[in-house]
Amino acid sequence: MSQAHSALAEQFRDLEQQREASSLGMWVFLVTEIMFFGGLFMVYTVARAMHPAGFAQASRHLDVTLGGTNTAVLICSSLTMALAVYASQVGRRRMLAGFLALTIALGCVFLVIKAIEYADKFHHHLVPGSAFSFAAPEARPAELFFSLYFAMTGLHALHMIIGVGVVAVLLVKAWRGRYTIEYHTPVEISGLYWHFVDIIWIFLFPLLYLIGLKR
Template identity: 45%
Template sequence: MSNPRRRLAILSGVGAAAAVLFTGVRRRPAPAYAPAHDADWAQAEDREAQLAAVQRGEPGSGGYYGTWKTGSPDAAVAAHIEFQYAGMEHQSETALSGMWLFLATEVLFFGGLFLLYMIYRQQYADAFIEASRHTELVIGSINTVLLVTSSAVFSWGLGRAQAGDNRRLFWACVAVVVLGSAFLLLKGWEWHDDLDEHLFPGRGFSITGPNAGGAELFWFFYFVATGLHGVHMIVGVGLVAWLAWAARQRRFSAGYFTPVEVVGLYWSFVDMVWLCLYPMLYLVDRASA
């Protein structure tokens, strides 16, 4: 990782993903060109006029330095292309690469948590079985159905975005926000019940006997894992709500839907994390109960 160009490429990818998520629907001003000699002023004025035309998204205005041909796909979506990219394909690939890099760090983060679970699951097998039987299986199962359904709806909405159908994308995002919010409400209700039953590790923990120590470890993992997942869910619901607003403003088209793809990757990851947590928390040896 000592190569400066490799570091620059990685930072560019992460930056592109962030730019698409938070500033992608509006174009940042291109950097002004400062001529070094008086003879360059005419060329500078021509370039600034060309950049201004591109920023206004005028069809056929040409790209930076005249590289975009009249009527090209890039010219049609020029208002959405940031100044540092050669075209929409370059910008989209960079943004998606940045999101994949971010998700790779998330896999390492949750992977370490899951590894600790597996280690202690082997050491305190009976305690984990007993502790898991105090979880709310019905609520956990309903939440699983909600998240899987939300991912299916979002995938359908992505297809609508690729077709330039902002109206159907808007309603798909609204449905995902509703499903995600329902998940969070049910999880909050479940936490309330768990606390009422004194299942939070520490003084007054309700599970006693020889398995008490291992049961506390299970419930410590439960609250940490579901809490972190809940934070990711809140961020995801916010991002999808932003997509709904952007679709309502008709910001997307068949040539520009990168933000939908980037948010879709994040939402699918959050869904996959829950699909790992569900059997680990709710299905530990339930068949023998």
């Protein structure tokens, strides 16, 4: 081996081994994330099977327009992230920084819309707890629905916030020219994470927003 690359950690033989390890590490991490969210999806499934009518009624109190907009925003952010990964592979620094910045912007738009929705639920007493109020027969199931709504979208939003932070770090480093054709593993594996968080939302959106729609 000739000159060691400055990004090569001492435990690895070469950059190729390091890339393999980092990428496998991210995939394994995403598997644990699937199991983590999986527990919540399981709880949701059981609760909805127990109270189908209550869940459908409660679901009608969610704003499909805002939720749909957010879905579109996230899908676009996945596109910009994928383009950022491409830019890093072909070693185009400005293009990489640009798409990373766009990804951050779209992530922030998502979070702002989510915050507007949360505020709306507070105003309408749809946050579980002592202030919760809902029309009589389905009040309990509706509270359960909103418990899960906040747990699932809250956990997802937390992942979004972490994702925005990660991409922001990438942006700074990309601007400084840290990533080259030779070494851009962090961009690739952060892309995997971003797409994963996106896919979680693709499942959350219909399960939470669309189950109450009239057929």
